[in-house]
Amino acid sequence: MFDVAIVGAGPAGATCAAFCADAGLRVLLLERETFPREKVCGDCLNPSCWPVLERLGVAQRIRALAHGKLQRVDFVAIGGRRVSVDLPEDAEIAVKRSLFDQLLLTRAVEAGAEVRQATTVRQIAFARDAWQIGANDETLEARIVVAADGRNSSVARLLGALPRASKERVGLQTHVALPKDFGDRVVLQFLPEGYSGQAPVGGGELNVCLVAAPRDIEALKNWAAERFSLTREHSWRTITPLRRAPVTATHRRLFFVGDAARVVEPFTGEGIYYALHSGELAAAAAVASIRAGDDAEAARNYAAAHEQLYRGRLWVNRIARTAVLSPRATSLLLCAAVIRPAVLRALTAKIVGR
Numbered sequence: 220m221f222d223v224a225i226v227g228a229g230p231a232g233a234t235c236a237a238f239c240a241d242a243g244l245r246v247l248l249l250e251r252e253t254f255p256r257e258k259v260c261g262d263c264l265n266p267s268c269w270p271v272l273e274r275l276g277v278a279q280r281i282r283a284l285a286h287g288k289l290q291r292v293d294f295v296a297i298g299g300r301r302v303s304v305d306l307p308e309d310a311e312i313a314v315k316r317s318l319f320d321q322l323l324l325t326r327a328v329e330a331g332a333e334v335r336q337a338t339t340v341r342q343i344a345f346a347r348d349a350w351q352i353g354a355n356d357e358t359l360e361a362r363i364v365v366a367a368d369g370r371n372s373s374v375a376r377l378l379g380a381l382p383r384a385s386k387e388r389v390g391l392q393t394h395v396a397l398p399k400d401f402g403d404r405v406v407l408q409f410l411p412e413g414y415s416g417q418a419p420v421g422g423g424e425l426n427v428c429l430v431a432a433p434r435d436i437e438a439l440k441n442w443a444a445e446r447f448s449l450t451r452e453h454s455w456r457t458i459t460p461l462r463r464a465p466v467t468a469t470h471r472r473l474f475f476v477g478d479a480a481r482v483v484e485p486f487t488g489e490g491i492y493y494a495l496h497s498g499e500l501a502a503a504a505a506v507a508s509i510r511a512g513d514d515a516e517a518a519r520n521y522a523a524a525h526e527q528l529y530r531g532r533l534w535v536n537r538i539a540r541t542a543v544l545s546p547r548a549t550s551l552l553l554c555a556a557v558i559r560p561a562v563l564r565a566l567t568a569k570i571v572g573r
């Protein structure tokens with residue numbers, strides 16, 4: 220029997236697996252895909268990620284990956300007016316998720332976690348004082364389960380705990396050739412139908428994300444095709460929902476982490492930060508639960524620490540969501556200089572922890 224089974228090897232799951240294995244637990248990490256794989260994401264690492272990456276001992280290895288340096292954010296209104304905000308020096312970078320997630324997975328393996336890729340969890344139940352996990356025609360046993368399986372969490376769905384999601388918007392993502400003179404910047408561009416985020420990821424590539432209501436996404440794809448000289452057949456990865464209520468764990472030996480626990484507005488580029496931190500917090504809870512044997516206390520402590528992680532940051536997320544849901548109104552405010560650079564600087568500083 221494993222001490223901990225972690226479902227999903229994204230940043231939340233791989234981080235949790237590495238910390239659990241470092242602490243000497245028997246760890247099983249189950250992943251549906253085969254890595255390396257890309258993911259719908261802006262690829263931007265918020266500077267608040269670095270403390271966890273340092274504690275994992277991978278910060279230098281991440282900086283050695285192909286990456287784009289991000290020195291400023293350009294907010295671009297419909298019609299082209301631009302407001303620039305500087306980012307802290309050398310703090311924010313963009314790395315392709317295929318490279319970033321692979322490195323974290325390698326770190327988990329180095330720590331001693333058993334990793335099974337191309338393994339989709341399809342059943343889960345608590346019986347005989349352990350979790351019984353059905354994956355690839357096999358039943359695996361673990362004392363604790365960590366659900367790190369993203370915004371459409373199968374674990375939450377299988378346990379009847381996945382809240383109904385809003386399908387009001389869809390996210391698309393791709394990598395394109397980096398336009399000449401793009402510069403070391405993130406572009407957050409409001410468009411009549413939604414918005415686009417763009418960030419250089421190194422290796423001569425640019426990450427392009429599009430977010431809009433499903434009925435408007437074709438218009439955004441047409442805009443991107445023209446802006447970046449893409450063919451009609453250019454393929455985009457897609458994801459939904461961009462918003463849903465948080466999941467609450469229903470069992471004291473079950474922890475939800477990253478997007479599986481709570482989905483935040485992509486515009487602020489904080490999802491990986493929450494994934495890494497909640498993965499670390501869940502590992503501490505799992506270690507305490509196994510070592511001290513007090514499951515209820517460990518579950519209470521995790522719930523409190525998880526709540527604390529989001530407290531004081533979510534209001535920026537709400538502002539961002541309001542802004543992106545009304546791109547025309549936000550553009551008008553930007554053009555009329557009602558949203559002053561100083562205000563954008565203050566909000567950005569809150570997000571990047573300056």
Ligand SMILES: Cc1cc2nc3c(=O)[nH]c(=O)nc-3n(C[C@H](O)[C@H](O)[C@H](O)COP(=O)(O)OP(=O)(O)OC[C@H]3O[C@@H](n4cnc5c(N)ncnc54)[C@H](O)[C@@H]3O)c2cc1C
Nearest residue numbers: 227229230231251261263340368369373390477478490491
């Ligand atoms: C358009 C967009 C842009 C974004 N841009 C940024 C950004 O620039 N910066 C940022 O920090 N965040 C960004 N985010 C958010 C970020 O992508 C997520 O918050 C982050 O990926 C969450 O990590 P995670 O480990 O919780 O989940 P995920 O990265 O989703 O990983 C979950 C893993 O679980 C696996 N899985 C799922 N189901 C099963 C199953 N049944 N069995 C086994 N495995 C399973 C999946 O294959 C996947 O590998 C963006 C999001 C969107 C939608």
